[in-house]
Amino acid sequence: MxxxxxxxxxxxxxxxxxxxxxxxxxxxxxxxxxxxxxxxxxxxxxxxxxxxxxxxxxxxxxxxxxxxxELRPVLLLLTQWGDRHLVDRPPVVWEHHCGTDLEPVVSCRDCGEEIGPGQLTPRFASPEWTAAGHLDVAGS
Amino acid sequence: MxxxxxxxxxxxxxxxxxxxxxxxxxxxxxxxxxxxxxxxxxxxxxxxxxxxxxxxxxxxxxxxxxxxxELRPVLLLLTQWGDRHLVDRPPVVWEHHCGTDLEPVVSCRDCGEEIGPGQLTPRFASPEWTAAGHLDVAGS
DNA sequence: GGGGTTGGTTGGTTTTTCCAACTGACCGGA
DNA sequence: TCCGGTCAGTTGGAAAAACCAACCAACCCC
Known part of the structure; x- marks a missing residue:
């Protein structure tokens, strides 16, 4: 898409x-x-x-x-990334209805902690993916 | 990119x-x-x-x-969207180190509220964008 | 020495993208 | 009534990108 x-x-x-x-x-x-x-x-x-x-x-x-x-948060986050790494100054800011310039944060619904590196491990639904070497996470 | x-x-x-x-x-x-x-x-x-x-x-x-x-949250969110709208069952889940299957949420850093529709208004850095009709938000 | 792995490169075909021009149905003003 | 402009596309041909199969060099293991 x-x-x-x-x-x-x-x-x-x-x-x-x-x-x-x-x-x-x-x-x-x-x-x-x-x-x-x-x-x-x-x-x-x-x-x-x-x-x-x-x-x-x-x-x-x-x-x-x-x-x-529901795609809006994706765009928001991508924009934030671009603002940080690709441009000098953000060409547009989104004003949140709380009155501030929005800085979006992503966190875990259950524990509330902000997502950082090293906190996640993938688990695959169907074992045949890994079994077929189709997605060999280990061998890399 | x-x-x-x-x-x-x-x-x-x-x-x-x-x-x-x-x-x-x-x-x-x-x-x-x-x-x-x-x-x-x-x-x-x-x-x-x-x-x-x-x-x-x-x-x-x-x-x-x-x-x-720092692109990881973007991918996480995009995956979540795809899981909801494009596939029957998520082919992969990310386990958060808090022990649960991660459901990422995006919220405003300042007020903590989760981002929903109708909470945001864009503000542009350089007026010439809008002035030139280059980005005519109004006229649509 | 044969087969397999790894990280590519090469040449030729097919698919997309790009671009400028064109269309048809309106609208507003002179 | 004619002229220009807006709007949402469509069309045809050229340029760029993607696709694919084959090839390569330098290893490894048996």
Whole structure:
């Protein structure tokens, strides 16, 4: 989903409130035909929906579904990472309704501790993955 | 960075502990030449480093830098989203050192509240963005 | 000495992306 | 009524990227 070029940028724009074809095209720099394909794909994946805002000619806006809304934390975190490592100064800050500039933190629901390195071990659902050498964590 | 095909998958593998070329190639399904390019790119971006583990012939492992480690929460959250919306059952769970299966939550550092829809408003660093109609949030 | 592992590179084909131009249906102003 | 602009795409051809199978060098173990 997010591995396709521009799909994350498209979502970013929609999170900003830019919901129309031309606006998204301008802000992402995506070629219009590629954008058409991406939007269709995101609609198919039920991340966004096409909402008609004008009868004739038919004009549409792209709105987030509930599933799409749940991607917001991912974007927020990715943005934070980019702000820290890729740019000098954050080009945009999100103001939280508590009045401060948002700094998102990720923590464990159960113990409340913030996630840091060395706290996690993966456990795989089906043993055949590892057995087939398909995911040989050990041998590396 | 993450928009390029396979780069997120490569990082996932390294987070799993798969650090060598052949293992990453197997688990991601990336063509070897593409993988070569991605790894080089990630090294250039200082997300991972090439660590020699054998002298002759020279053999390398790819390890996360500090910046790379900080991408882990992003992957965790993205995985959580995929588990919820794209697959039936999570193929892998991360065990937190507190003893439970990790469910990551994102919250505001200042007020501690979990991030939900409708709590955030964007503020842009340079007004020319909006002024140029380059990012016209309003007009949509 | 034969087979397997490892970390790539190479050459040629297929798939995507890119880009500029075009379309059709409107709207507002002169 | 004509002219320009907006909007959401579509089209065709060129450029870039991905894909794939084969190859390579330098080991290792038996």
């Amino acid at each position: 997010v591995g396709e070029k521009y799909s994350l940028l498209v979502l970013r724009e929609i999170f900003f409130g830019v919901r129309r074809f031309d606006g998204i095209a301008r802000n992402t720099g995506a070629p219009r035909d590629v954008l058409t394909a991406r939007l269709r794909h995101l609609v198919d994946a039920e991340v966004i929906t096409k909402v008609q805002y004008h009868e004739r000619p038919p004009r549409f806006e792209y709105h987030l579904t509930d599933a799409g809304q | 993450v928009g390029e095909k396979y780069s997120l998958l490569v990082l996932r593998e390294i987070f799993f502990g798969v650090r060598r070329f052949d293992g990453i190639a197997r688990n991601t399904g990336a063509p070897r030449d593409v993988l070569t390019a991605r790894l080089r790119h990630l090294v250039d971006a200082e997300v991972i480093t090439k660590v020699q583990y054998h002298e002759r012939p020279p053999r390398f492992e790819y390890h996360l830098t500090d910046a790379g480690q």
